[in-house]
Amino acid sequence: MDGVDLRCRHPSRLPNDGEYCPAVADKGDTLSLVEENVPGQARRVPHLFLELECDRPLVGPARWRLVGIEQVRVGRGGARRSKVASKVLSIQVPDGWMSVEHIEIRHVDGGWIARDLGAKNRMLIDGQAASEAELSNGDLLQLGHTFFRFRTDVPDVGPATVDFQGLEGVGPLSTLSPAFGAVVERSAAVARGRVPVLLVGESGTGKEVLARNIHAQSGRRGALVPVNCGAIPPNLVESELFGHKKGAFSGASHDRPGWVRTSDGGTLFLDEIGDLPATAQAAFLRVLQEAEIVPVGGSRPEPLDLRVVAATHHDLKRLVREGRFRHDLLARLDGVTLRLPALRDRTEDIPLLLVLLVRKVAPERPDLRFTPAAGQAILQYRWPLNIRELEQALAGALALSPSGSIEVAHLPETVVGTEEPEPPRELTPEESKHRDELVLLIREHGGNLSAVARVLQKGRTQILRWVARYGIDVESMRS
Template sequence: MTIEPTAFITIEDDADAGCRSGTPLQPYLFVVLRCDQPLAGGARHGLSDVDLVTIGRGATRAATRKRDGEIRHLEIRLPCGTISSTHARLARSIEGWVLEDAQSRNGSFLNGERVAGATLLRDGDVIQIGPVFLRYRAALPAAPAIAADLDTVALAPRAPGFATLSPRVAEQLVALERIAPRPVTVLLLGETGTGKEVLARAVHALSGREGPFVAVNCGGLPGSLLESQLFGHVKGSFTGAARDEPGIIRSADRGTLFLDEIGDLPLPAQAALLRVLQEREVVSVGGTRPVKVDLRIVAATHKPLDQMVLRGEFRGDLLARLSGYRHLLAPLRERIEDLGVIVGDLLRRLDIPAASDLKLSTTAGLRLLRYPWPLNIRELQQALSVAAALTTDGVIGEAHLPEAAPGALAPSSPALHEERGDPEALRRQLITLLEKHHGKVTHVARDMGKARMQIHRWMQRFGIDPNEYRGG
């Protein structure tokens, strides 16, 4: 087999000007999930400076890099009795990375099929070695500050929600951790169920603020009492106002106010909230004197606020105040490499008897990796709770998990899940937003509520060159 070096790929984006001229991409191999010990977490290994990977049994999970002559060798050890001492190999070739079983006792599997001979890997392929699932990614952003090798046993996140093996997510969380102690308003964007409140609580925990964390669902407040509940009221200001009430905002004084589903806040309340952000003071309903408040605002939504501003559904000046720092949470289908980390965390936190003794069948493990998780981490949490209740022998089987929905990840497809619907409408939307933002892909991703890598994949699919929209 011919061993050839693989060149780095770069994706240029005007929005990154001043930080770096392009984001380098490199291949990775992730240890995602161990079915016989779901709490064991996983590991990541960068392959940019590797020619050969061998996977076999070891006393503990470990990785060693060495040179065998001219061959740069990565040796991965996995602790399980059903794994052979040398079980499988990955080798770099001119075409890409190739997987080959090393005449193991129990065989190697690729996307659920037993490997016979050398097989070229494609982005998103799932490799099974005994009860362990690994995942190959052909090109992920490789930030200089993010280590190529990382095992979850070495992860010590300073707050819940910060544990990740994904290089891209890790880079974003490093930035969010730097923002947390600063008095900067944070806007969390992402689909429903991606863990926005978990991150909001983490920002508060890392902020060092003495006051409480107060969460309010803006979509759950009754319209007739919304301003009274947010800003408080004085006795007698309306029927039923039997006493003075400080309101939700004042109750977060010296702490953090988390405004969940901020996109559902009615326009009149938006105007009053804008005053709070500008003046740092609250006027109660029926009151005349403003009261100073010291608080940190973290807001969250799954709605496209920029588009809502254009339609007159959200105040542009309020959005500008909320957007001190924007953080986009990736949907679970775009960070399947973190599935084992998230499963372990959920099993520890859920009220499940003997959760540490639970196991997964390998068919169940494959289902978890291939299911599209349209409702994200929240859906995974519910699925694990139900599955743990259904099992009678401590082993979660495929029958205990949700049925694979139409559009579930195909074995050879990448992690990113493309929207169903009219492809031509999607193409037109991309072109419209590229024209609006002069080819700045990061801004297009923000408007669509998607990861930037998703936008690049769509552009590649439709043959769209963002450079054509960067003139003028």
């Protein structure tokens, strides 16, 4: 399925004072999500994401860059909209469970402090009620039935505000993630060339979807031919890839073109290229070098118009060092490398993926809702199997809730927290430094968190949240 082009009504800037900025993305010109080819080179700045409205999950998410903002105010309104005035970002959401003035987030001494404004339904941060707390990277805020995510590690690229509400043309490559947006934009830039593309990412991150989009934008007349290198029987690899002549071996009763020849004039997508056997690696290297193929049992080279997109979840350089992958083949395949982020690093896109799934398996459910507990479970789960796992979980939940809201009971046990799928994510350098300082203080005070809170001039609840986030074993430090 091809992605859609998106357009943002405002360029990459902060709105003028008093200007309402829905910045609704719609069909049209390409939405420029990146200003640099490599997002890792961009500075990291704080953003606020609206990830999910439980009562309107198909409306879509939004994001706001907080550069130049001193205060954020969030409350209930008749429609979802935002404006900036005098360095204050005001956000309104039509959530009946929110108060008109629900919370404020202030930029204080380099940090961001969230404060409940006396709302009837208190602010929850990572599931815990809080009157006031300093926000940390990745914190999930629940306001009424709406979830926001605060992040400090977002590349400073793209528009200041992007809001997907009202967008009917959401495609599989639509994104609020600057990191994934950069990947999509780079893939479009190389699509019409013949340079090989290597897609690297965990299983289920959408490598085949991106490969199909590259082919769709390439202008090549032939088909995209997907090949799972790890699923070919070892004794048939060369025959399946390169074809064979009649009588080439026992059972070869007729000529067969093979997948490489079938992709002539189109795109050959080699999924799990790291699993390609060594003998086939050598033969395929020659195909890439000479742009021609010799079928098994044949003697005359046949010219090819070949474009290769390969994908892997392996570290191919490590496989080269271990002698399991040819370095010269890697050099041929690695024309442009695109690294797809894991779903846990782009949770803001979960509502967009939800829209696609509902459209696919339950188009009759435009009034779909989530209970807040189910919404929190989906947004806090790590999704080790990425988009594929999300699709299966939501498909199952839709089947178990033919009408009404999706509840926690409709979700898999792993998602609701009864199983631990993987260790916590890798900390950013800033978080690692903060964790080390916190561990030192806790050890100095014999595990007394109240004493640590007094030293840091923070509430004990805040210290508990940090301890949970960083996985600190306080009991081992108690005197």
